[in-house]
Amino acid sequence: MIHDKTILIVDDEPRTREGIRKTLEGWSAGRNHIQTAESGVEAVEWLKKKPADLLITDVRMPEFSGLSLIEAIQHFSNKPVVLIMSGHADFQYAQQAMKLGVVEYMLKPIDKEQLLQTVEKALKFSEQQRRIQTMQEMVDPKLLDVKERGEQRLNSQISEALTYVDTHLGEHVTMREIADLLHLNSSYFSVLFKEQIGINFIEYLTRKRIQRAKELLVQTTMPISEIAEQVGYQTDKYFITVFKSLEGLSPSKYRHSLSERNNK
The missing domain is CATH 1.10.10.60 (Homeodomain-like)
Structure with missing residues (x-):
């Protein structure tokens, strides 16, 4: 398991948000930091102050969508790896998301096993990206x-x-x-x-x-x-x-x- 990473979950639906949080906290057993935000605006403000290794966000949220959130953090120096989720099998959303560097698109309702496998894969990718960045800076x-x-x-x-x-x-x-x-x-x-x-x-x-x-x-x-x-x-x-x-x-x-x- 990947240890000591920060995961931010963003969803305006409390049930989904809390369900994912509980699943990840059970899997993590205190080894990682699981945070939540109920809107894209709240998530941007949170990410301005603290870095996250992984961002899991819903696509469709009122006022500030998941895609708007991803666009807003593109210039951040410590940009997290991003997973997006949606209740709609919308190819256009997926296409836009991939252009913004999203590593996975998950359809709701999300299977717990699929969620954990995808999160582990994304955190490994995050570590690889960090190593590459370190080597480039060197x-x-x-x-x-x-x-x-x-x-x-x-x-x-x-x-x-x-x-x-x-x-x-x-x-x-x-x-x-x-x-x-x-x-x-x-x-x-x-x-x-x-x-x-x-x-x-x-x-x-x-x-x-x-x-x-x-x-x-x-x-x-x-x-x-x-x-x-x-x-x-x-x-x-x-x-x-x-x-x-x-x-x-x-x-x-x-x-x-x-x-x-x-x-x-």
């Missing part, structure tokens, strides 16, 4: 710029140099070594690299190493000393200094902050 903006430059066609020798760096991050790599491999003068390679990439070779190598370190910090439980070695640093002390200079905090604090955020 990407060094300067490395993103490099990627965009690469899409605009780099010099073949510089492309080869980037590939070499990628495959030898854990080793002692020098600019002279790569220049020699490419049969180029070191000074010429240095100028060409900065011209094509936008940053100098040493900064690029450092940022690639720290980027890889961030991925290992989040995706594994490897000790800091081992991560330092994996990304080409001979001592964890120097690795920590370099990491802190780029990220503003130590590797262990970085790991802890992301882990804490993902578990909220």
Whole structure:
């Protein structure tokens, strides 16, 4: 079971709303937070103040429909995964809902087993989305710029140099070594690299190493000393200094902050 998640149920019919709440509370056994709102307006106000992992909303509600609610939260930074329910098999509603990113459309009356299966599936999807978002936020903006430059066609020798760096991050790599491999003068390679990439070779190598370190910090439980070695640093002390200079905090604090955020 998915633990410690917040689910918001929105329905103007008290019987339906309370029925779903009781079903989910029984399934959750106190492990998740189940909240309710009786209108789309109330739900929007609630979501402005607190994040939810999953929103379950009726489509047809007076004044402010479920679709209006979903549209209203599209710009929210912590947008929940959405399930919608309706007493009408209306294809047009379903079509509109899917365009807004709704993951499932459930017809009333909702079977309890179907509800629980759908909720579990949606919460797993929510976790995946959060992990993807975390990974995207971790990407060094300067490395993103490099990627965009690469899409605009780099010099073949510089492309080869980037590939070499990628495959030898854990080793002692020098600019002279790569220049020699490419049969180029070191000074010429240095100028060409900065011209094509936008940053100098040493900064690029450092940022690639720290980027890889961030991925290992989040995706594994490897000790800091081992991560330092994996990304080409001979001592964890120097690795920590370099990491802190780029990220503003130590590797262990970085790991802890992301882990804490993902578990909220």
